[in-house]
Amino acid sequence: MSLVSPHHAEELRLGARELGVDLSPLQHEQLLAYLALLIKWNKAYNLTAVRDPDEMVSRHLLDSLSVVRFVAEGGQRWLDVGSGGGMPGVPLAILFPERAFTLLDSNGKKTRFLTQVKLELKLANLEVVHSRVEQFQPAAAFDGITSRAFSSLQDFASWTRHLGNCDTRWLAMKGVQPDDELQALPPDFRLEACHVLKVPGCQGQRHLLILRRTS
Structure with a gap:
């Protein structure tokens, strides 16, 4: 029995269109293959708290695709911190094959899953790093x-x-706008923009906060 149904495929297609994301047939296929791996591995590895496959298209795939237009604004080298089951890093790597994405997590089970995703989906632009974020020392700053x-x-x-x-x-x-967290930002960071994200099929608030270093 297939882990991904025609309903999931249609929900992804319509949701991406609603978000203004133009999926090629290959990208649509890769996102569904990723979803199938997520459903399969989640049973044993507890990759995500969302257990129902019928919720995963909206809460994982479409949620990740909701930031595509902001990633599209620039930058060749991206880091997804605490990537877990690979959101938003894997969908973004699928959408932007010409850019490099590093997915970082300190949990070995999760990085093993991400490595399997890289291999099965043939994502040459994706690198998986098993490390605590404080100890990670890349060769150059990320965009x-x-x-x-x-x-x-x-x-x-x-x-x-x-x-x-x-x-x-x-x-x-983020979910709701984290005003308390913004008050506690380190002094060398500032909020550049806050965007309300409307994710098809998702209940509850979603926000994207874009931060910059000031020094």
């Missing part, structure tokens, strides 16, 4: 750093400060 429900904004900025510079954009995906 963009994403996180999805990874930590507070204060911790996100503090723990990844050494991975970016004044040209880097930090993209933090």
Whole structure:
């Protein structure tokens, strides 16, 4: 029995269109293959708290695709911190094959899953790193750093400060607008923009906060 149904395929196609994301047939196929791996491995590895496959298209795939237009604005080298099951890093790597995405997580089970995704989907532009974020030392600063429900904004900025510079954009995906967290931002970070994300099929609020270093 296939883990991904025609209903999932149609929900993805319509949801992407609603988000203004133009999926090629290959990208649509790769996203569904990723979904199938997520459903399969989640049974044993507890990759995500969402257990129902019928919720995964909206809460994982479409949620990740909701930031595509902000990633499209620039940057060749991206880091997804605390990537977990690979959101938003894997969908973004599928959408932008010409850019490099590093997916970082300290959980070995999750990085093993991500390595399997890279192999099965043949994502040459994706690198998986098993490390704590504070200990990760890349050769150069990243152009963009994403996180999805990874930590507070204060911790996100503090723990990844050494991975970016004044040209880097930090993209933090959140639920409700975290006003308290914004008050606690480190002094060398500022909020550049806050966008309300409308994710097809998702109940509840979604926000994207774009941060910059000031020094």
